[in-house]
Amino acid sequence: MxxxxxxxxxxxxxxxxxxxxxxxxxxxxxxxxxxxxxxxxxxxxxxxxxxxxxxxxxxxxxxxxxxxxxxxxxxxxxxxxxxxxxxxxxxxxxxxxxxxxxxxxxxxxxxxxxxxxxxxxxxxxxxxxxLSPGLTNLLVQYSKTQFDVLHRSDIFVLLGLGEEHGKAAIEWMVDNMHTTFEVSENGYKKQVKSLEDGKATLFSENFGNRIAYRFNFAEQHFLPVTLDIKRVSHRICFDSRLVTQSLAAFRKLGILNLLKLKPLRNAAVKMFENIQFGSDAYVIKVDSSGKKDDKITEFKCSVIGRNQSxxxxxxxxxxxxxxxxxxxxxxxxxxxxxxxxxxxxxxxxxxxxxxxxxx
Ligand SMILES: NC(=O)c1ccc[n+]([C@@H]2O[C@H](COP(=O)([O-])OP(=O)(O)OC[C@H]3O[C@@H](n4cnc5c(N)ncnc54)[C@H](OP(=O)(O)O)[C@@H]3O)[C@@H](O)[C@H]2O)c1
Incomplete structure (x- = not known):
C-alpha cells in the first residue's frame, strides 16, 4: 500500500x-x-x-x-x-x-x-x-472585528510593474481588462466595467494617494456572503501612474476591446512580460466603514511588501x-x-x- x-x-x-x-x-x-x-x-x-x-x-x-x-x-x-x-x-x-x-x-x-x-x-x-484573493480576504475579516456592524469594504491593490510576473498571472490580468461584471451593492445587482469607476485611496507614504479602478477579482463576490457585508468592491492600479492612467483612458475609448482578438491579446501579454520599469513593491489596502457604539466610523488597514508572486x-x-x-x-x-x-x-x-x- x-x-x-x-x-x-x-x-x-x-x-x-x-x-x-x-x-x-x-x-x-x-x-x-x-x-x-x-x-x-x-x-x-x-x-x-x-x-x-x-x-x-x-x-x-x-x-x-x-x-x-x-x-x-x-x-x-x-x-x-x-x-x-x-x-x-x-x-x-x-x-x-x-x-x-x-x-x-x-x-x-x-x-x-x-x-x-x-x-x-x-x-x-x-x-x-x-495575496488577492487571499490576504485581502483576511484584511476584510480583520476589519470586521473593528465594528459592531461592517457596512462596506473597498479593496485596493497596487502592483509594481518592475517585478517578473508569471505568464499565467499576466494572461489572467489581460483577459480581464475588457470585461463587464456584476457586483452586489446593498442587495442590488449592478453592472460595472473593469478599469473604470476610479476611486482614490492613500496607499502608503511612498506611493501616496492614487486612483485605482474596478477589476474582477473573485473576493469582492464571495466576501459579502462569507462575512455578511452589504458592499465589497475591488480596484487596482500600478506603481506607474502613466500606465494606470493610460489603461483607464484606453478602456474609456474602447481600445481595450481589441484584446478580444487573439493576436493582439498575445502581444499585450508579451508586452507586460517584458516591461522592465517600476518597482517590485505591492500594497493591498482595505478601507471600511460601519457602525461602532452606535456611531458611523471608518477603519483602514494594509499590507505592504515586495514581490507579489x-x-x-x-x-x-x-x-x-x-x-x-x-x-x-x-x-x-x-x-x-x-x-x-x-x-x-x-x-x-x-x-x-x-x-x-x-x-
Ligand atoms: N491569489 C493571488 O494573489 C495570485 C497572485 C498571483 C498569481 N495568481 C494566480 O496564480 C497562477 C499562477 O501564476 P504564476 O505567476 O505562477 O504563473 P506562471 O509563472 O506562468 O506559472 C504557471 C505554471 O503552470 C504550469 N502549467 C501551465 N499549464 C499547465 C498544465 N496544463 N499542466 C501542468 N502545469 C501547467 C507552467 O509550466 P509549463 O507551461 O511548462 O507547463 C508554469 O510553471 C495564475 O492563475 C494566477 O492568476 C494568484
Missing part, C-alpha cells in the same frame, strides 16, 4: 509555485512534487532545492495522464487557472485535500458547487489563497502546511472561513508589513 504523504504543486516551477515548493520542501523534504508540462524545467528547478522537491511531468488538462500519482497525494496546490473541475473531482474522489490560488470568480464558483461531494469524501478544499506563494505555503499537518473540516471554503487573519499575518511577519491608518 502506497503512503499518502505527498504534496503535489501543479505549476510548481512557475513564479508562485516555486515559492510554495521551496518553503514546503524545506519543511517536508522529499514529500513535495513540482509538476508542469516540461520535465526539464521541473528538473532544473528542483535541482536548486538540493533534492528536497521532486520533479514530475504532468499536464493537468490531458486525458491520458498517469493518475497513479494521485494515490500518493495528501494535498494538491493548484497554481494555474483550470477550465473545468474534472481534475479537482478526481482529487475529491480520492479524499485528497486541495488548495487553489486562482483569482477567477467564475471558476471558483464552479469549485464551490463541489461542496457536498467534498464533505462526503472528507476532502478539505481551500479557495481564495494568495513571492507573497502569494508564502501565503499558499502557510495554508497548505496547515491543511497537510492538521485535520480541518471537509467541504469547500474560502480562506477567511477557516483561517484567522492575525494568525496568518503573524506567521508572515518576516515578509510583510501590516499597517493600520489613523482616522
Amino acid at each position: 502506497q503512503s499518502k504523504d505527498k504534496i503535489l504543486v501543479v505549476g510548481g516551477y512557475g513564479q508562485v509555485g516555486r515559492v510554495i515548493c521551496k518553503d514546503l520542501g524545506n519543511k517536508f523534504p522529499g514529500n513535495v512534487v513540482a509538476v508542469g508540462r516540461n520535465y526539464d524545467k521541473a528538473e532544473q528547478f528542483t535541482r536548486t532545492t538540493n533534492g528536497k522537491v521532486i520533479p514530475l511531468e504532468f499536464d493537468v488538462f490531458a486525458d491520458n495522464n498517469n493518475n497513479n500519482i494521485l494515490e500518493e497525494i495528501s494535498v494538491v496546490v493548484m497554481c494555474l487557472d483550470l477550465n473545468d473541475t474534472r481534475f479537482i473531482e478526481q482529487c475529491i474522489d480520492k479524499g485528497i485535500h486541495y488548495v487553489d490560488i486562482s483569482a477567477s470568480y467564475s471558476f471558483l464558483s464552479k469549485i464551490m458547487s463541489l461542496d457536498e461531494k467534498a464533505k462526503a469524501s472528507g476532502s478539505t478544499i481551500i479557495l481564495s489563497v494568495g 513571492e507573497a502569494t506563494g508564502k501565503v499558499a505555503a502557510v495554508i497548505t502546511e496547515s491543511i497537510y499537518i492538521k485535520k480541518h473540516p471537509s467541504g469547500v471554503y474560502h480562506i477567511e472561513q477557516i483561517f484567522n487573519s492575525s494568525d496568518i499575518i503573524d506567521r508572515l511577519s518576516e515578509h510583510i508589513k501590516f499597517h493600520t491608518y489613523d482616522k
